[in-house]
Amino acid sequence: MNRRKFLALCAATAAAGPLAACGSSSDSSGGDGPVTLTISVWSMATTPEFQALFDAFHKANPNITIKPVDILAADYSTKVKVMLSGGDSTDIITMKNTTDYGQFAGRGQLRDISSLAATGTAAELQGLSAFKQSGGKYYALPYRQDFWVLFYNKKLFDAAKKPYPTNMTWDQYTQLAESLTTGSGANKVYGTYHHTWRSVVQAISAAQTGGNLIGGHYEFLTDQYNTALAIQNAGATLDFGTATTQQTSYQAMLETGKAAMLPMGTWLVGSLLADKKAGKTDIDWSIAPMPQRPDASGVTTFGSPTAFSINRKARNVAAAEKFISFATGPQGAAILAGIGIVPALLNDATRKTYFGLTGMPADATFQKAFAPDKVNLEMPVSDTSSQIDQILTEEHQLVMSKQKSIAAGIAEMDSRVQTEVD
Amino acid sequence: MSELITASPVSPAPSTGNSAESKPPRRRSACGWRNTLIGWSFILPNLVGFIAITLVPVVAAFALSFADWDGYNPPKWIGLKNFQRLLHDNSTLTALRNTVYYAAGHVPLTLLASLGLALLLNRKMRGVAFFRAVAFFPYVTSMVAVAIVWNMLFNPQFGPVNQFLHLLGVSNGPGWTTSTTWAMPAVIITSVWRDMGYYMILFLAGLQAIPKELYEAAEVDGANGWQRFRSVTVPGLRPTTFLVLILLTVQSFKVFDLIFVMTGGGPGQATLVLSQQIYQTGIVNGEYGYASAISVVLFLIVLVVTLTQFWFNARRERS
Numbered sequence: 106m107n108r109r110k111f112l113a114l115c116a117a118t119a120a121a122g123p124l125a126a127c128g129s130s131s132d133s134s135g136g137d138g139p140v141t142l143t144i145s146v147w148s149m150a151t152t153p154e155f156q157a158l159f160d161a162f163h164k165a166n167p168n169i170t171i172k173p174v175d176i177l178a179a180d181y182s183t184k185v186k187v188m189l190s191g192g193d194s195t196d197i198i199t200m201k202n203t204t205d206y207g208q209f210a211g212r213g214q215l216r217d218i219s220s221l222a223a224t225g226t227a228a229e230l231q232g233l234s235a236f237k238q239s240g241g242k243y244y245a246l247p248y249r250q251d252f253w254v255l256f257y258n259k260k261l262f263d264a265a266k267k268p269y270p271t272n273m274t275w276d277q278y279t280q281l282a283e284s285l286t287t288g289s290g291a292n293k294v295y296g297t298y299h300h301t302w303r304s305v306v307q308a309i310s311a312a313q314t315g316g317n318l319i320g321g322h323y324e325f326l327t328d329q330y331n332t333a334l335a336i337q338n339a340g341a342t343l344d345f346g347t348a349t350t351q352q353t354s355y356q357a358m359l360e361t362g363k364a365a366m367l368p369m370g371t372w373l374v375g376s377l378l379a380d381k382k383a384g385k386t387d388i389d390w391s392i393a394p395m396p397q398r399p400d401a402s403g404v405t406t407f408g409s410p411t412a413f414s415i416n417r418k419a420r421n422v423a424a425a426e427k428f429i430s431f432a433t434g435p436q437g438a439a440i441l442a443g444i445g446i447v448p449a450l451l452n453d454a455t456r457k458t459y460f461g462l463t464g465m466p467a468d469a470t471f472q473k474a475f476a477p478d479k480v481n482l483e484m485p486v487s488d489t490s491s492q493i494d495q496i497l498t499e500e501h502q503l504v505m506s507k508q509k510s511i512a513a514g515i516a517e518m519d520s521r522v523q524t525e526v527d
Numbered sequence: 528m529s530e531l532i533t534a535s536p537v538s539p540a541p542s543t544g545n546s547a548e549s550k551p552p553r554r555r556s557a558c559g560w561r562n563t564l565i566g567w568s569f570i571l572p573n574l575v576g577f578i579a580i581t582l583v584p585v586v587a588a589f590a591l592s593f594a595d596w597d598g599y600n601p602p603k604w605i606g607l608k609n610f611q612r613l614l615h616d617n618s619t620l621t622a623l624r625n626t627v628y629y630a631a632g633h634v635p636l637t638l639l640a641s642l643g644l645a646l647l648l649n650r651k652m653r654g655v656a657f658f659r660a661v662a663f664f665p666y667v668t669s670m671v672a673v674a675i676v677w678n679m680l681f682n683p684q685f686g687p688v689n690q691f692l693h694l695l696g697v698s699n700g701p702g703w704t705t706s707t708t709w710a711m712p713a714v715i716i717t718s719v720w721r722d723m724g725y726y727m728i729l730f731l732a733g734l735q736a737i738p739k740e741l742y743e744a745a746e747v748d749g750a751n752g753w754q755r756f757r758s759v760t761v762p763g764l765r766p767t768t769f770l771v772l773i774l775l776t777v778q779s780f781k782v783f784d785l786i787f788v789m790t791g792g793g794p795g796q797a798t799l800v801l802s803q804q805i806y807q808t809g810i811v812n813g814e815y816g817y818a819s820a821i822s823v824v825l826f827l828i829v830l831v832v833t834l835t836q837f838w839f840n841a842r843r844e845r846s
Contacts, residue, residue, distance in 0.1 A: 190598035346705030350682045503795040
């Protein structure tokens with residue numbers, strides 16, 4: 106046995122295990138007989154979009170039955186990585202974020218679906234460009250695209266006799282957050298709540314300054330860190346350390362009236378509608394655009410698309426393509442909008458469905474906030490994104506918990522990304 | 528990997544040295560064969576599991592540490608490059624330092640705490656069984672629950688720990704898991720609290736194996752409590768102490784779950800340990816070859832430390 110063969114054997118024994126099922130490849134190219142399509146999804150019970158899409162698709166294609174592979178949301182990324190490495194043949198792999206997409210596509214674990222990207226309404230999909238790989242190839246198509254807005258609690262604004270927020274600069278936002286902060290101890294109401302994720306500071310900063318989060322030079326983050334720390338130092342948001350140790354829920358901060366404002370992704374809309382319907386909260390909420398830099402023209406925010414892709418080892422390619430066309434097309438978009446999820450195919454028709462949902466705020470600022478001028482990608486797609494994400498997260502923690510100054514944190518990001526990532 | 532070590536006979540009992548059985552007869556009778564087969568059938572379920580789930584991946588990891596492998600495409604042989612990279616990888620070196628820091632705190636403190644508890648609960652008193660159960664309770668509690676609750680206890684502003692310190696006059700309590708300086712002590716305190724009950728049981732067993740006559744003889748000779756502890760209890764407990772030391776050392780070097788849930792390696796890299804670095808490099812970043820190389824280094828460290836302890840123990844046994 107030569108070295109290479111031996112290595113390959115080691116790799117195979119390490120990876121294969123019971124997952125590598127014996128492959129009886131029944132390539133259903135025609136789609137006449139009954140087909141069982143497997144799709145990886147996360148936490149189906151709390152992610153209603155999957156069941157809605159699957160039911161509608163099965164109704165339109167009675168000979169295709171969908172068998173979801175349900176994975177806990179928090180473990181989704183790791184579990185899918187291990188599945189694909191083990192030669193799993195689940196037909197459709199849902200891309201929860203673009204960071205993993207870069208890795209999967211780079212390793213050749215996904216099927217080229219550029220032909221789907223060129224047909225129908227695919228060209229109109231928001232966030233489609235994030236999935237373009239070298240050679241103009243696409244390995245995934247987005248079906249939903251969340252972007253960040255500023256949620257607020259109307260009652261707390263009324264109580265403080267402040268007008269509801271509209272377009273603001275970050276300085277105006279900081280002042281507003283400070284003036285909305287009341288009480289102390291257990292009764293304290295914060296002007297805003299900044300969650301502990303690095304994107305709250307870094308992604309919005311990159312989107313609005315044009316900075317590159319995988320570029321290795323992070324000077325552009327300085328202003329946004331100054332703003333974030335000023336708000337924290339003024340006590341206008343729960344401090345980073347407490348939010349981390351208490352594992353604070355951002356949704357609870359808004360729903361229980363502990364925070365007047367909350368910068369967050371539009372996925373929260375669906376949860377708020379559901380919680381209000383279930384009687385879990387009586388919050389009167391709406392959204393405003395994200396605050397902007399003083400020199401900004403128009404509203405710029407960031408977002409992250411969620412997409413479907415086909416496993417290179419998929420057995421039911423034809424059915425999988427059919428499903429992706431359906432889910433990312435007008436029918437799928439209408440279903441998503443109908444349950445309070447922002448479809449990637451965001452046009453007048455889907456907006457109308459979305460705004461017409463019961464419980465959706467009816468004010469004009471809400472609808473305006475829902476049409477930002479520019480939605481930049483949360484994190485550029487690259488096979489080094491995951492490694493850089495780790496470094497940026499660690500330095501973010503140190504800066505926000507004041508273990509390091511902003512300048513020192515940024516210097517460390519620069520040097521670590523330049524030397525450690527390869 | 529540690530299974531390999533803990534599974535090896537670390538039994539405190541001295542070897543029996545019965546040489547009569549050491550040479551099997553040349554021709555076995557039918558009965559002998561049957562006995563052998565029955566013997567094998569007893570260890571087979573465990574052996575098969577051990578070989579398939581532990582031994583094969585461990586051997587594979589050694590080979591993969593010389594390769595570049597993304598977990599999907601065929602691995603590429605790159606010789607010692609992974610190990611060269613390791614020498615210049617600050618994150619891994621930080622993880623190594625943190626692991627040693629953790630072990631240096633966790634091993635002696637748990638040893639002392641569990642020994643203290645065992646001595647305290649090895650006397651005849653009312654409700655001793657209850658107190659032993661109380662001391663053992665943390666060990667049967669889910670690690671995730673322990674990590675989350677202790678994280679809340681350590682909250683710098685509202686946490687009971689700092690409020691208690693405030694009562695004692697420490698007005699500005701440490702930031703615990705939010706501070707790079709105090710995060711590791713916080714993790715060590717939590718792990719000592721969790722593990723001391725288990726090792727207490729081992730020490731209790733050891734204490735009960737010390738013959739009562741020795742204490743009586745010492746008392747007759749006029750030895751006071753401290754002298755009895757030093758000259759009877761400590762030597763009598765030496766096999767148990769050695770076992771506890773080995774188990775604790777191995778456990779400390781492969782610590783993962785507590786830190787993963789409690790601090791996630793943070794703030795920054797203040798509590799990043801080797802097992803987590805291996806997980807991050809291999810599973811998250813998909814660099815299985817490099818992750819295997821770090822695992823091999825972790826294995827070698829544990830091996831050297833354990834062998835040193837064995838050597839030390841053997842030398843003291845002789846003297």
